Amino acid sequence: MLPRRARAPVTGPSPRFVLDPSLTELAYRCYPDGCPRGRTCCVGLVVEVSRREVRAIDTLMDELARLVPVLREGRGFANVFVDDAPDLVIESREDGACPFLFRTRDHALCSIHHVALRTGRRVAAFKPAACRHWPLVLEPERTRVRVTVEPAARRMGCVAAVAELPGWPTVLDAFRSEIAELCGEDVVGR
Numbered sequence: 001m002l003p004r005r006a007r008a009p010v011t012g013p014s015p016r017f018v019l020d021p022s023l024t025e026l027a028y029r030c031y032p033d034g035c036p037r038g039r040t041c042c043v044g045l046v047v048e049v050s051r052r053e054v055r056a057i058d059t060l061m062d063e064l065a066r067l068v069p070v071l072r073e074g075r076g077f078a079n080v081f082v083d084d085a086p087d088l089v090i091e092s093r094e095d096g097a098c099p100f101l102f103r104t105r106d107h108a109l110c111s112i113h114h115v116a117l118r119t120g121r122r123v124a125a126f127k128p129a130a131c132r133h134w135p136l137v138l139e140p141e142r143t144r145v146r147v148t149v150e151p152a153a154r155r156m157g158c159v160a161a162v163a164e165l166p167g168w169p170t171v172l173d174a175f176r177s178e179i180a181e182l183c184g185e186d187v188v189g190r
Ligand code: SF4
Pocket: 029, 030, 031, 034, 035, 039, 040, 041, 042, 134, 135, 156, 157, 158, 159
């Protein structure tokens, strides 16, 4: 089964979050302009999206299809979202890539992120939370929720031991605002 980029699970009104040691043991090596063409987290992953996120992406489709022409179908747009109760997932292309991925000569980029940035829109209002939070994962335990790093991210090279990546931020430092968004300010403030 393909690894999933899941949205934060519903865990009750006020779950207790714990930060896994991997958040400070691993450094995050993401390229600011996207991955080199041959390596990207946007291939081989199932991405969960909410209905609200689908509606937001739909408003960008015309601009997205100018970057990724296969998103256009006749006078409309390809339907790339499939039901996966309770929400939806983005249907991958045959090569396993997300349909919103596009490649320049050197990089692989998210067209949603790119269009939002280029037009001065807020990326977080359009890019699925599951992608913005990658490679964080929330693992429900019996009485609490562990904030940790998706194991596939280490295989892909997004993260590595701090000693192997001098000068790169730890996952905790790189994702403080996302962890605060998911778990509350008090969790990252500790
Ligand atoms: S998160 Fe990892 S695979 Fe994705 S763009 Fe960054 S470095 Fe590349």
